[in-house]
Amino acid sequence: xxxxxxxxxxxxxxxxxxxxxxxxxxxxxxxxxxxxxxxxxxxxxxxxxxxxxxxxxxxxxxxxxxxxxxxxxxxxxxxxxxxxxxxxxxxxxxxxxxxxxxxxxxxxxxxxxxxxxxxxxxxxxxxxxxxxxxxxxxxxxxxxxxxxxxxxxxxxxxxxxxxxxxxxxxxxxxxxxxxxxxxxxxxxxxxxxxxxxxxxxxxx
Numbered sequence: 001x002x003x004x005x006x007x008x009x010x011x012x013x014x015x016x017x018x019x020x021x022x023x024x025x026x027x028x029x030x031x032x033x034x035x036x037x038x039x040x041x042x043x044x045x046x047x048x049x050x051x052x053x054x055x056x057x058x059x060x061x062x063x064x065x066x067x068x069x070x071x072x073x074x075x076x077x078x079x080x081x082x083x084x085x086x087x088x089x090x091x092x093x094x095x096x097x098x099x100x101x102x103x104x105x106x107x108x109x110x111x112x113x114x115x116x117x118x119x120x121x122x123x124x125x126x127x128x129x130x131x132x133x134x135x136x137x138x139x140x141x142x143x144x145x146x147x148x149x150x151x152x153x154x155x156x157x158x159x160x161x162x163x164x165x166x167x168x169x170x171x172x173x174x175x176x177x178x179x180x181x182x183x184x185x186x187x188x189x190x191x192x193x194x195x196x197x198x199x200x201x202x203x204x
Contacts, residue, residue, distance in 0.1 A: 008046050011036045015057040020107050024054060024115040024122070055124050061108050066133040068099045078141070085145050086199045089163065092138065093191030096164060097171045097182060106178020113177075135160045142202075151202040159198060166194045 014036035018027045029050050033040040047053040080088035099105075116122045138160035145151040153159050170190045175182045 011043055012057050012060045015053050051121055065099050069134045069137050085150050086195050089195035090191045093167050096167050097187050100168055101171050101175055101178050110177050152204045153202045163194055163198055
């Protein structure tokens with residue numbers, strides 16, 4: 001990572017820290033610059049204004065989450081290919097809940113929801129859904145299951161999106177948007193029910 005990408009990343013990390021600590025309205029660009037150990041002008045040069053910095057910080061957090069599922073990463077779907085479809089989906093579901101409901105991601109999600117009513121220009125940050133890359137990787141796993149004849153999934157991308165959306169919706173609801181830990185038995189139930197829906201729908 002060169003000096004400019006590294007500096008940009010440092011600003012984004014500082015922005016998340018300050019936005020979570022101060023809230024959107026009270027977080028000043030000067031405070032974020034101090035946290036990142038750069039000049040205020042450097043922040044403006046990279047992001048233009050506080051609104052765009054906030055949206056970039058939210059996008060960066062989503063990218064951090066999605067990176068956990070990249071090829072070779074601990075949660076990459078390929079590691080579950082040796083198990084049957086239901087077992088693989090349950091295992092992958094647990095990883096989704098673990099990563100997406102971590103403390104920082106949950107706190108930033110709550111901040112976005114709290115601020116968008118007062119600052120409608122931040123609606124872009126609400127266009128969350130599932131991390132796109134995560135859905136792509138899971139769709140690949142479902143496609144491989146279709147190729148092997150275990151499942152028959154005509155549209156793996158849609159099925160993957162629905163599976164992840166169900167996990168996230170239930171995880172957020174049961175954890176009260178990350179304000180309380182998700183009990184192990186609750187997480188297991190969420191993952192098992194979501195996996196059972198997919199397997200029943202697409203079993204050959």
